Amino acid sequence: MKYSIFNLVKNSLSYHQNWEKAWNSPDLKSEYDVVIVGGGGHGLGTAYYLAKEFGVKNIAVLEKGWIGGGNTGRNTTIIRSNYLWDESAALYNHAVNLWEGLSSELNFNVMFSQRGLYHLAHSIHDMQEISRRGYSNYLNGIDTEILNKDQVAKQIPHLNVNGRYPVHGALLQRRAGTARHDAVAWGYARAAESLGVDIIQNCEVKGINVSNGKVVGLETSKGSVKVDKVGLVPAGHSSVLANMAGFNLPINSVPLQALVSEPIKPILDCVIMSNSVHVYVSQSDKGELVVGAGSDSYNSYSQRGSFDMIEHMMAPLVELFPIFSRLKMLRSWGGIVDVTPDRSPIIGKTPVKDLFINCGWGTGGFKATPGSAHVFAETVFRGEPTDISGPFSLERHFSGALVDEAAAAAVAH
Amino acid sequence: MFIIDCPYCGERDQTEFTCHGEAHIARPSNPNEVSDEEWGRYLFFRNNPKGIHFERWTHDHGCRRWFNVMRDTVSDKILKTYKMGESRPEVNE
Numbered sequence: 001m002k003y004s005i006f007n008l009v010k011n012s013l014s015y016h017q018n019w020e021k022a023w024n025s026p027d028l029k030s031e032y033d034v035v036i037v038g039g040g041g042h043g044l045g046t047a048y049y050l051a052k053e054f055g056v057k058n059i060a061v062l063e064k065g066w067i068g069g070g071n072t073g074r075n076t077t078i079i080r081s082n083y084l085w086d087e088s089a090a091l092y093n094h095a096v097n098l099w100e101g102l103s104s105e106l107n108f109n110v111m112f113s114q115r116g117l118y119h120l121a122h123s124i125h126d127m128q129e130i131s132r133r134g135y136s137n138y139l140n141g142i143d144t145e146i147l148n149k150d151q152v153a154k155q156i157p158h159l160n161v162n163g164r165y166p167v168h169g170a171l172l173q174r175r176a177g178t179a180r181h182d183a184v185a186w187g188y189a190r191a192a193e194s195l196g197v198d199i200i201q202n203c204e205v206k207g208i209n210v211s212n213g214k215v216v217g218l219e220t221s222k223g224s225v226k227v228d229k230v231g232l233v234p235a236g237h238s239s240v241l242a243n244m245a246g247f248n249l250p251i252n253s254v255p256l257q258a259l260v261s262e263p264i265k266p267i268l269d270c271v272i273m274s275n276s277v278h279v280y281v282s283q284s285d286k287g288e289l290v291v292g293a294g295s296d297s298y299n300s301y302s303q304r305g306s307f308d309m310i311e312h313m314m315a316p317l318v319e320l321f322p323i324f325s326r327l328k329m330l331r332s333w334g335g336i337v338d339v340t341p342d343r344s345p346i347i348g349k350t351p352v353k354d355l356f357i358n359c360g361w362g363t364g365g366f367k368a369t370p371g372s373a374h375v376f377a378e379t380v381f382r383g384e385p386t387d388i389s390g391p392f393s394l395e396r397h398f399s400g401a402l403v404d405e406a407a408a409a410a411v412a413h
Numbered sequence: 414m415f416i417i418d419c420p421y422c423g424e425r426d427q428t429e430f431t432c433h434g435e436a437h438i439a440r441p442s443n444p445n446e447v448s449d450e451e452w453g454r455y456l457f458f459r460n461n462p463k464g465i466h467f468e469r470w471t472h473d474h475g476c477r478r479w480f481n482v483m484r485d486t487v488s489d490k491i492l493k494t495y496k497m498g499e500s501r502p503e504v505n506e
Binding site: 080237239240248249250251252253296297298299300301304306307308341378397398400 | 415427428431432433434438448449450452453454456457458459460461462463466484486487488489
C-alpha cells in the first residue's frame with residue numbers, strides 16, 4: 001500500500017487502527033540466491049537495491065535482533081560528505097545525492113533535513129585543515145564554504161566564540177544535515193519487502209559453511225539455509241562473522257556513546273562539529289539536543305561506554321554553548337563500532353568466493369547508508385567492485401593504498 | 414572496569430589509563446623478506462575477539478609504564494594484569 005494523503009484520510013476514519021503492517025515476519029526458507037547478514041540501514045538498503053536495480057528475486061535479510069535496534073538506531077544521525085580524499089568524496093557524495101531523493105524513492109518520510117553543518121576551527125592549524133579540506137571538496141564538486149569568525153558568530157548566535165576554545169572560523173556544508181535514523185531502517189525494510197525480500201528478525205548467524213573456498217550456506221538460530229551469495233553487513237560484529245568464515249579483518253570494535261537532553265524549543269538550526277575539542281551537537285525535531293563525541297580506546301562488545309567519556313563531550317559543549325549548561329541530559333547509550341586503521345570502510349570481496357563484506361564504517365556509517373547500500377548491491381550482484389567501491393577493498397591493507405581519513409574525520413564523525 | 418590494577422602502582426581509576434590495542438604481536442624478524450600480505454597482516458589485522466582479549470595499556474597519569482591486560486570484551490571485566498615481557502596467561506574457560 002502506498003502512503004499518501006488519500007490513505008491518511010481514509011485510515012483516519014477508522015482511527016488509524018487498520019493500517020497494514022509495514023513489513024511481515026516470514027519463515028526462513030531453505031535456500032536463497034542472496035542472503036544479507038545484518039538488518040541495519042546498510043544491509044536493508046543493499047537488499048532493496050539488489051531487488052530494485054539488479055532484479056535479484058530470492059533475497060533474505062537476517063537480523064540478530066530487531067530492525068532498527070542496532071547502530072542504525074543508535075547514532076547521532078549526522079549526514080555530510082565533506083571528506084578530504086577523492087575516493088571518500090565520491091562515496092559519501094553519492095550517498096548525499098541519494099539522500100536527497102530517498103523519501104520519495106522509498107515512499108517513507110526519512111525526514112532528511114539539509115540544515116547545514118559547521119566544522120568549527122579553534123586554531124590557526126584548524127583553519128589550515130578546513131581550508132585544505134574545503135578546497136579539496138570544491139575540486140570534487142562538493143558544496144563547501146570557508147567562513148571566518150564573524151560569519152560564524154552571526155550564523156550561530158549562542159556560540160561562545162571568545163571562550164576557552166576560541167572560534168577562528170568554520171567549514172560549512174549546506175547540503176549536510178540530519179535524517180530520522182529509525183525511519184531509514186523502516187523505510188528500506190518496507191520498500192525491500194514490497195519487492196519480495198524476506199526480512200527475518202531474531203535470526204542470529206551461528207556459522208558460515210564454506211566448501212572448496214566458496215560460501216555455500218549459513219547456520220542460523222532458525223535453522224540452516226543454502227545460499228548462492230552472501231553479503232556481510234554486521235557493523236560491530238564484523239570480525240566475529242569473518243572468523244566464522246575463517247579469516248581476520250583489520251578491525252577493532254570499540255564503544256561509541258551519544259546522549260540526548262530534555263526537549264527544548266528550537267535553539268540550534270544547524271549541526272555543529274568540533275574535531276579539536278571533540279563534540280558534535282544538533283537539535284532533533286522533538287527538541288532534544290543530540291550530542292556525541294569520541295569512542296573509547298579499548299575493544300568491547302558490551303554496548304556500554306566508559307563514564308568519563310561523557311564528561312569529555314559535555315565539558316566542551318557547555319564551554320562552546322554556555323546557554324546549554326543547565327540542561328538535563330535524559331538518556332545516554334552506546335553502540336559498538338568497527339574501526340579500521342584508516343577510518344575508511346571495507347567494501348568488496350573476501351578470501352571466500354561469493355562472500356562479500358561491507359564493514360569498517362566505524363564511527364560514521366549512518367551518513368553513507370544509501371550510497372554504501374547502493375555500491376555494495378552492485379558489488380554483490382556483479383561479483384566485482386564498482387568504480388566507487390574499488391578503492392575500499394580489503395586488499396588496500398596489503399598494497400598500502402589506504403584512504404586515510406583519520407585526519408579529516410579526526411574524531412567520531 | 415572502573416578500577417585497573419597497575420602492576421607497578423596498584424589499583425587506580427580507569428581514567429588514568431589508555432588502551433593501545435592487541436598485545437603479543439611479534440614484529441617479523443625479517444621485514445625485508447616477508448610479502449606485502451604478511452606485512453599488511455602484521456600491521457593492520459587484529460583478532461578483535463568477542464570474549465577474552467589480551468591488550469596493552471599505559472598508565473598515562475601515573476607511572477607512565479606499559480603493561481598487559483587480560484579482559485573479557487563482553488563484560489569488560491579485567492581478569493588479570495601483568496608486566497610486559499611476561500607470557501600470556503592461560504585462559505580457563
